[in-house]
Amino acid sequence: xxxxxxxxxxNHFPTIGMIIGGGLFVVALIAKSTDLKLASLVVxxxxxxxxxxxxxxxxxxxxxxxxxxxxxxxxxxxHEGTAFVGLGxxxxxxxxxxxxxxxxxxxxxxxxxxxxxxxxxxxxxxxxMVRASNLGGxxxxxxxxxxxxxxxxxxxxxxxxxxxxxxxxxxxxxxxxLHFVGLSLLLGVVFLVDxxxxxxxxxxxxxxxxxxxxxxxxxxxVNVVTGMMFFAGIPNQYIHNTSFYWKxxxxxxxxxxxxxFTLLDQPWxxxxxxxxxxxxxxxxxxxxxxxxxxxYCGSMLPFLGNAF
Amino acid sequence: xxxxxIVVLLVLGxxxxxxxxxxxxxxxxxxxxxxx
Numbered sequence: 001x002x003x004x005x006x007x008x009x010x011n012h013f014p015t016i017g018m019i020i021g022g023g024l025f026v027v028a029l030i031a032k033s034t035d036l037k038l039a040s041l042v043v044x045x046x047x048x049x050x051x052x053x054x055x056x057x058x059x060x061x062x063x064x065x066x067x068x069x070x071x072x073x074x075x076x077x078x079h080e081g082t083a084f085v086g087l088g089x090x091x092x093x094x095x096x097x098x099x100x101x102x103x104x105x106x107x108x109x110x111x112x113x114x115x116x117x118x119x120x121x122x123x124x125x126x127x128x129m130v131r132a133s134n135l136g137g138x139x140x141x142x143x144x145x146x147x148x149x150x151x152x153x154x155x156x157x158x159x160x161x162x163x164x165x166x167x168x169x170x171x172x173x174x175x176x177x178l179h180f181v182g183l184s185l186l187l188g189v190v191f192l193v194d195x196x197x198x199x200x201x202x203x204x205x206x207x208x209x210x211x212x213x214x215x216x217x218x219x220x221x222v223n224v225v226t227g228m229m230f231f232a233g234i235p236n237q238y239i240h241n242t243s244f245y246w247k248x249x250x251x252x253x254x255x256x257x258x259x260x261f262t263l264l265d266q267p268w269x270x271x272x273x274x275x276x277x278x279x280x281x282x283x284x285x286x287x288x289x290x291x292x293x294x295x296y297c298g299s300m301l302p303f304l305g306n307a308f
Numbered sequence: 309x310x311x312x313x314i315v316v317l318l319v320l321g322x323x324x325x326x327x328x329x330x331x332x333x334x335x336x337x338x339x340x341x342x343x344x
Contacts, residue, residue, distance in 0.1 A: 099333070106337055107344065170311045174318040181323055214333045218326045 003060020003239060010054040014090060015126075015133045017047035022122040029115065037110060041097040042259060044122070048094020049255045052224070053248050055087045058136075059235040070142055077156045079135035084158035086128040087228070093121040095221055101263045102213055158232045165233030172233065175226040182226065185219025187291055193261055197276045197284035206270035213262060220255075241305030247297035254290040257283060 021043035028036030058080065065071050096118050100110045138145045165171050189212045195201065196209055231238055238244045260283050261267055267280050276284070297304075 103337060107340055111340075170314045170318070173311065173315045174322075177315060177319045178322055181319065181326075185326070211334065211338075215330045218330050222322070222326060 002064065003057045004064040007054070007057040007061035010050060010057060011133070011136060013050045014047055014054055014086065015129045017043065017050065018122070018126045018129055021047055022126055025118065025122060029119070034104075034109075037115075038101065038104065038263070041100050041118070042263075044097040044118070045094050045101070045259065046256070048090050048097070049252050051087050051090045051094075052228075053252070055083055055228075056231060056235075056239070056248065058083060059231075060239045063239065065140070071139060075135065075139055077159060078154045079132060079139060080158050081154060081156040081160075082128060082132040082135055084161070084232070086125060086132045089121060089125040089128055091221075091224055093118065093125050095217065096121060098217055098258075098262065099214070101259070102210075102217075105210065105263055105268060161229060162232040162235070165229055172230075175229050178222055179226045179230075182219040182222030183295070186216045186223065187219075187295075189213065189216035189219070190258075190287060190291060194284035194288045197261075197267060197270070197280050199275065199281075202273050202275075205272045206267050206276075210261070210268065213258075216258075238301075238305075241301060243297045243300045243303075243305035247294055247301075250290045250293045250297065254287060254294060257287045257290060261287075 021040050024036055024040035024043060027033075028040055062076055062080070066073065066076065096114060100114050100118060103114060104110050165175070189209075192201075192212065193206075193209045193216075196204055196206065266277060267283075270276055270280070
Protein backbone atom coordinates (compact mmCIF):
# COMPACT_ATOMS: atom_id res chain seq x y z
CA UNK A 1 0.00 0.00 0.00
CA UNK A 2 1.39 3.43 -0.92
CA UNK A 3 0.27 7.02 -0.22
CA UNK A 4 -2.11 7.02 -3.20
CA UNK A 5 -3.95 4.05 -1.63
CA UNK A 6 -3.95 5.78 1.75
CA UNK A 7 -5.37 8.97 0.22
CA UNK A 8 -8.12 7.03 -1.56
CA UNK A 9 -8.94 5.33 1.73
CA UNK A 10 -9.01 8.52 3.80
CA ASN A 11 -10.36 11.15 1.41
CA HIS A 12 -14.00 10.14 1.98
CA PHE A 13 -13.80 10.72 5.72
CA PRO A 14 -13.83 14.56 5.76
CA THR A 15 -16.86 14.82 3.45
CA ILE A 16 -18.93 11.87 4.68
CA GLY A 17 -17.82 12.50 8.26
CA MET A 18 -19.03 16.09 7.93
CA ILE A 19 -22.44 14.83 6.74
CA ILE A 20 -22.66 12.50 9.76
CA GLY A 21 -21.14 14.88 12.35
CA GLY A 22 -22.74 18.05 10.99
CA GLY A 23 -26.10 16.30 10.42
CA LEU A 24 -26.10 14.95 13.98
CA PHE A 25 -25.24 18.42 15.28
CA VAL A 26 -28.14 20.06 13.43
CA VAL A 27 -30.55 17.33 14.61
CA ALA A 28 -29.22 17.78 18.17
CA LEU A 29 -29.89 21.53 18.00
CA ILE A 30 -33.44 20.98 16.72
CA ALA A 31 -34.18 18.18 19.22
CA LYS A 32 -32.34 20.06 22.01
CA SER A 33 -30.58 16.80 22.89
CA THR A 34 -27.40 17.18 24.96
CA ASP A 35 -26.25 13.60 24.32
CA LEU A 36 -26.58 14.06 20.55
CA LYS A 37 -24.71 17.38 20.75
CA LEU A 38 -21.82 15.73 22.60
CA ALA A 39 -21.76 12.78 20.19
CA SER A 40 -21.71 15.08 17.15
CA LEU A 41 -18.91 17.18 18.66
CA VAL A 42 -16.78 14.07 19.22
CA VAL A 43 -17.40 13.04 15.58
CA UNK A 44 -16.43 16.53 14.32
CA UNK A 45 -13.28 16.50 16.47
CA UNK A 46 -12.36 13.05 15.13
CA UNK A 47 -12.88 14.21 11.53
CA UNK A 48 -10.68 17.26 12.20
CA UNK A 49 -7.89 14.90 13.29
CA UNK A 50 -8.36 12.50 10.35
CA UNK A 51 -8.35 15.45 7.90
CA UNK A 52 -4.61 15.98 8.62
CA UNK A 53 -3.35 12.61 7.22
CA UNK A 54 -5.96 12.90 4.46
CA UNK A 55 -4.40 16.15 3.26
CA UNK A 56 -0.84 14.96 3.75
CA UNK A 57 -1.36 11.70 1.83
CA UNK A 58 -2.77 13.76 -1.06
CA UNK A 59 0.73 14.99 -1.86
CA UNK A 60 1.91 11.38 -2.15
CA UNK A 61 -1.04 10.56 -4.41
CA UNK A 62 -0.13 13.57 -6.55
CA UNK A 63 3.39 12.17 -7.02
CA UNK A 64 1.95 8.84 -8.12
CA UNK A 65 -0.40 10.16 -10.82
CA UNK A 66 0.94 13.51 -12.03
CA UNK A 67 2.74 11.99 -15.04
CA UNK A 68 -0.22 9.87 -16.18
CA UNK A 69 -1.94 10.82 -19.47
CA UNK A 70 -5.07 12.97 -19.10
CA UNK A 71 -4.15 14.15 -15.59
CA UNK A 72 -4.39 17.93 -15.35
CA UNK A 73 -1.67 19.63 -13.30
CA UNK A 74 -3.73 22.77 -12.78
CA UNK A 75 -6.70 20.68 -11.61
CA UNK A 76 -4.44 18.97 -9.07
CA UNK A 77 -3.21 22.37 -7.85
CA UNK A 78 -6.77 23.70 -7.59
CA HIS A 79 -7.83 20.57 -5.68
CA GLU A 80 -4.79 20.91 -3.39
CA GLY A 81 -5.48 24.60 -2.72
CA THR A 82 -9.19 24.01 -1.98
CA ALA A 83 -8.33 21.06 0.29
CA PHE A 84 -5.81 23.27 2.13
CA VAL A 85 -8.49 25.92 2.80
CA GLY A 86 -10.94 23.15 3.79
CA LEU A 87 -8.34 21.74 6.18
CA GLY A 88 -7.98 25.19 7.77
CA UNK A 89 -11.76 25.45 8.36
CA UNK A 90 -11.89 21.83 9.56
CA UNK A 91 -9.18 22.39 12.17
CA UNK A 92 -10.89 25.57 13.36
CA UNK A 93 -14.16 23.63 13.65
CA UNK A 94 -12.33 20.86 15.56
CA UNK A 95 -10.91 23.48 17.96
CA UNK A 96 -14.36 24.95 18.74
CA UNK A 97 -15.87 21.44 19.02
CA UNK A 98 -13.19 20.55 21.60
CA UNK A 99 -13.83 23.84 23.44
CA UNK A 100 -17.55 22.99 23.59
CA UNK A 101 -16.77 19.58 25.10
CA UNK A 102 -14.52 21.25 27.67
CA UNK A 103 -17.15 23.91 28.45
CA UNK A 104 -19.82 21.21 28.88
CA UNK A 105 -17.66 19.42 31.46
CA UNK A 106 -17.22 22.62 33.49
CA UNK A 107 -20.62 24.28 33.09
CA UNK A 108 -22.90 21.28 32.38
CA UNK A 109 -24.04 23.14 29.25
CA UNK A 110 -22.53 24.55 26.04
CA UNK A 111 -22.76 28.36 25.67
CA UNK A 112 -25.03 29.46 22.81
CA UNK A 113 -22.32 31.59 21.19
CA UNK A 114 -20.13 28.49 20.73
CA UNK A 115 -23.02 26.45 19.30
CA UNK A 116 -23.59 29.26 16.76
CA UNK A 117 -19.87 29.36 15.84
CA UNK A 118 -19.82 25.56 15.39
CA UNK A 119 -22.94 25.67 13.19
CA UNK A 120 -21.47 28.37 10.91
CA UNK A 121 -18.10 26.59 10.71
CA UNK A 122 -19.85 23.27 9.96
CA UNK A 123 -21.67 24.79 6.97
CA UNK A 124 -18.53 26.58 5.71
CA UNK A 125 -16.30 23.52 6.12
CA UNK A 126 -18.83 21.22 4.47
CA UNK A 127 -19.19 23.48 1.43
CA UNK A 128 -15.40 23.75 0.94
CA MET A 129 -14.89 20.00 1.52
CA VAL A 130 -17.56 19.13 -1.05
CA ARG A 131 -15.83 21.39 -3.58
CA ALA A 132 -12.43 19.81 -2.78
CA SER A 133 -13.90 16.29 -3.11
CA ASN A 134 -15.52 17.10 -6.44
CA LEU A 135 -12.27 18.54 -7.80
CA GLY A 136 -10.39 15.49 -6.50
CA GLY A 137 -12.80 13.16 -8.30
CA UNK A 138 -12.40 15.10 -11.55
CA UNK A 139 -8.62 14.50 -11.56
CA UNK A 140 -9.04 10.84 -12.58
CA UNK A 141 -12.62 10.93 -13.84
CA UNK A 142 -12.56 13.13 -16.91
CA UNK A 143 -16.13 12.05 -17.71
CA UNK A 144 -17.51 14.15 -14.81
CA UNK A 145 -15.57 17.32 -15.66
CA UNK A 146 -17.76 20.26 -16.66
CA UNK A 147 -15.28 21.08 -19.40
CA UNK A 148 -12.78 18.57 -20.80
CA UNK A 149 -10.34 21.42 -21.55
CA UNK A 150 -7.44 22.30 -19.25
CA UNK A 151 -8.74 23.88 -16.05
CA UNK A 152 -7.67 27.40 -15.23
CA UNK A 153 -6.00 27.13 -11.81
CA UNK A 154 -7.81 28.96 -9.00
CA UNK A 155 -6.10 30.50 -6.00
CA UNK A 156 -3.45 27.90 -5.05
CA UNK A 157 -3.54 28.45 -1.25
CA UNK A 158 -1.11 25.63 -0.35
CA UNK A 159 1.44 26.71 -2.97
CA UNK A 160 1.20 30.35 -1.82
CA UNK A 161 1.84 29.42 1.81
CA UNK A 162 4.58 27.03 0.68
CA UNK A 163 6.28 29.79 -1.31
CA UNK A 164 6.12 32.12 1.73
CA UNK A 165 7.83 29.44 3.82
CA UNK A 166 10.67 28.86 1.38
CA UNK A 167 11.14 32.39 0.01
CA UNK A 168 11.40 34.20 3.34
CA UNK A 169 14.07 32.85 5.67
CA UNK A 170 12.40 34.35 8.75
CA UNK A 171 9.14 32.45 8.12
CA UNK A 172 10.70 29.03 8.70
CA UNK A 173 12.68 30.25 11.73
CA UNK A 174 9.57 31.86 13.26
CA UNK A 175 7.40 28.77 12.70
CA UNK A 176 10.14 26.49 14.08
CA UNK A 177 10.36 28.58 17.28
CA LEU A 178 6.57 28.74 17.61
CA HIS A 179 6.42 24.96 17.12
CA PHE A 180 8.56 24.62 20.26
CA VAL A 181 6.48 27.22 22.16
CA GLY A 182 3.34 25.21 21.27
CA LEU A 183 5.05 21.96 22.27
CA SER A 184 6.04 23.37 25.67
CA LEU A 185 2.53 24.69 26.28
CA LEU A 186 0.93 21.39 25.26
CA LEU A 187 3.23 18.99 27.08
CA GLY A 188 3.58 21.23 30.14
CA VAL A 189 -0.17 20.92 30.79
CA VAL A 190 -0.71 17.37 29.51
CA PHE A 191 2.12 15.89 31.61
CA LEU A 192 0.86 17.75 34.70
CA VAL A 193 -2.65 16.30 34.24
CA ASP A 194 -1.30 12.80 33.48
CA UNK A 195 1.09 12.83 36.45
CA UNK A 196 -1.78 13.80 38.79
CA UNK A 197 -3.84 10.86 37.51
CA UNK A 198 -0.84 8.57 38.02
CA UNK A 199 -0.62 9.63 41.68
CA UNK A 200 1.82 12.58 41.76
CA UNK A 201 0.60 15.90 43.35
CA UNK A 202 -2.34 14.03 44.86
CA UNK A 203 -3.45 17.05 46.89
CA UNK A 204 -4.78 18.70 43.72
CA UNK A 205 -8.20 17.72 42.35
CA UNK A 206 -8.53 16.73 38.68
CA UNK A 207 -11.06 19.56 38.16
CA UNK A 208 -8.39 22.15 39.07
CA UNK A 209 -6.03 20.80 36.42
CA UNK A 210 -8.86 20.36 33.89
CA UNK A 211 -9.11 24.17 33.94
CA UNK A 212 -5.63 24.33 32.33
CA UNK A 213 -6.56 22.17 29.32
CA UNK A 214 -7.40 25.12 26.97
CA UNK A 215 -3.76 26.20 27.27
CA UNK A 216 -2.73 22.75 26.04
CA UNK A 217 -5.32 22.89 23.25
CA UNK A 218 -4.01 26.27 22.10
CA UNK A 219 -0.45 24.86 22.14
CA UNK A 220 -1.68 21.97 20.00
CA UNK A 221 -3.37 24.48 17.67
CA VAL A 222 -0.14 26.45 17.25
CA ASN A 223 1.65 23.21 16.39
CA VAL A 224 -0.96 22.07 13.86
CA VAL A 225 -0.79 25.45 12.07
CA THR A 226 3.02 25.66 12.06
CA GLY A 227 3.31 21.95 11.22
CA MET A 228 1.05 22.33 8.19
CA MET A 229 3.07 25.39 7.11
CA PHE A 230 6.27 23.31 7.20
CA PHE A 231 4.50 20.66 5.17
CA ALA A 232 3.24 23.20 2.62
CA GLY A 233 6.79 24.59 2.35
CA ILE A 234 8.64 21.40 1.46
CA PRO A 235 6.15 18.51 1.23
CA ASN A 236 8.64 16.16 -0.40
CA GLN A 237 10.79 15.97 2.69
CA TYR A 238 7.82 14.58 4.66
CA ILE A 239 5.80 12.40 2.30
CA HIS A 240 8.54 9.77 1.96
CA ASN A 241 9.59 9.99 5.61
CA THR A 242 8.64 7.03 7.85
CA SER A 243 9.31 9.04 11.00
CA PHE A 244 6.74 11.63 9.89
CA TYR A 245 4.00 9.00 9.51
CA TRP A 246 4.73 7.50 12.92
CA LYS A 247 4.54 11.02 14.35
CA UNK A 248 1.18 11.68 12.66
CA UNK A 249 -0.28 8.34 13.83
CA UNK A 250 0.72 9.08 17.42
CA UNK A 251 -0.69 12.64 17.25
CA UNK A 252 -4.06 11.17 16.18
CA UNK A 253 -4.07 8.60 19.00
CA UNK A 254 -3.01 11.21 21.56
CA UNK A 255 -5.75 13.54 20.27
CA UNK A 256 -8.39 10.86 20.86
CA UNK A 257 -6.87 10.17 24.28
CA UNK A 258 -7.41 13.86 25.13
CA UNK A 259 -11.20 13.39 24.72
CA UNK A 260 -11.11 11.01 27.70
CA PHE A 261 -9.59 13.66 29.98
CA THR A 262 -11.73 16.48 28.55
CA LEU A 263 -15.16 14.96 28.76
CA LEU A 264 -15.58 11.69 30.64
CA ASP A 265 -16.86 11.37 34.21
CA GLN A 266 -14.22 8.98 35.54
CA PRO A 267 -11.25 11.40 35.76
CA TRP A 268 -13.55 14.40 36.47
CA UNK A 269 -14.72 12.89 39.80
CA UNK A 270 -11.13 12.59 41.06
CA UNK A 271 -10.98 14.77 44.18
CA UNK A 272 -7.96 15.86 46.25
CA UNK A 273 -5.98 12.94 47.79
CA UNK A 274 -8.07 10.37 45.87
CA UNK A 275 -6.45 7.57 43.90
CA UNK A 276 -7.41 7.37 40.20
CA UNK A 277 -9.04 4.17 38.87
CA UNK A 278 -6.85 1.76 36.91
CA UNK A 279 -8.36 2.67 33.50
CA UNK A 280 -7.62 6.37 34.10
CA UNK A 281 -4.01 5.49 34.95
CA UNK A 282 -3.71 3.45 31.74
CA UNK A 283 -5.06 6.44 29.77
CA UNK A 284 -2.60 8.81 31.49
CA UNK A 285 0.41 6.53 30.98
CA UNK A 286 -0.49 5.94 27.32
CA UNK A 287 -0.89 9.70 26.77
CA UNK A 288 2.59 10.34 28.16
CA UNK A 289 4.08 7.58 26.02
CA UNK A 290 2.30 8.85 22.90
CA UNK A 291 3.42 12.47 23.37
CA UNK A 292 6.99 11.33 24.11
CA UNK A 293 6.76 9.31 20.89
CA UNK A 294 5.53 12.39 18.98
CA UNK A 295 8.54 14.37 20.23
CA TYR A 296 10.93 11.53 19.43
CA CYS A 297 9.64 11.08 15.87
CA GLY A 298 9.66 14.85 15.30
CA SER A 299 13.28 15.07 16.39
CA MET A 300 14.20 12.03 14.30
CA LEU A 301 12.77 13.42 11.03
CA PRO A 302 16.27 14.10 9.62
CA PHE A 303 17.88 10.96 11.09
CA LEU A 304 15.41 8.08 10.75
CA GLY A 305 13.76 9.77 7.80
CA ASN A 306 15.28 11.94 5.09
CA ALA A 307 14.12 15.47 6.06
CA PHE A 308 16.40 18.52 5.96
CA UNK B 309 15.56 44.69 9.87
CA UNK B 310 17.78 41.79 10.97
CA UNK B 311 16.19 38.36 10.68
CA UNK B 312 16.70 37.57 14.38
CA UNK B 313 14.68 40.64 15.41
CA ILE B 314 11.83 39.79 13.02
CA VAL B 315 11.70 36.24 14.40
CA VAL B 316 11.74 37.40 18.03
CA LEU B 317 8.98 39.98 17.42
CA LEU B 318 6.76 37.50 15.53
CA VAL B 319 7.23 34.76 18.12
CA LEU B 320 6.46 37.18 20.96
CA GLY B 321 3.41 38.52 19.08
CA UNK B 322 1.89 35.09 18.43
CA UNK B 323 2.67 33.93 21.99
CA UNK B 324 0.91 37.00 23.42
CA UNK B 325 -2.15 36.41 21.19
CA UNK B 326 -2.32 32.74 22.29
CA UNK B 327 -1.89 33.74 25.95
CA UNK B 328 -4.63 36.38 25.76
CA UNK B 329 -7.00 33.87 24.06
CA UNK B 330 -6.38 31.26 26.79
CA UNK B 331 -6.79 33.90 29.52
CA UNK B 332 -10.13 35.09 28.11
CA UNK B 333 -11.44 31.50 27.86
CA UNK B 334 -10.32 30.77 31.42
CA UNK B 335 -11.75 33.94 32.98
CA UNK B 336 -15.09 33.86 31.16
CA UNK B 337 -15.63 30.17 32.05
CA UNK B 338 -14.63 30.78 35.69
CA UNK B 339 -17.09 33.71 35.86
CA UNK B 340 -19.92 31.52 34.54
CA UNK B 341 -18.99 28.76 36.99
CA UNK B 342 -19.24 31.20 39.89
CA UNK B 343 -22.65 32.41 38.66
CA UNK B 344 -23.92 28.82 38.78
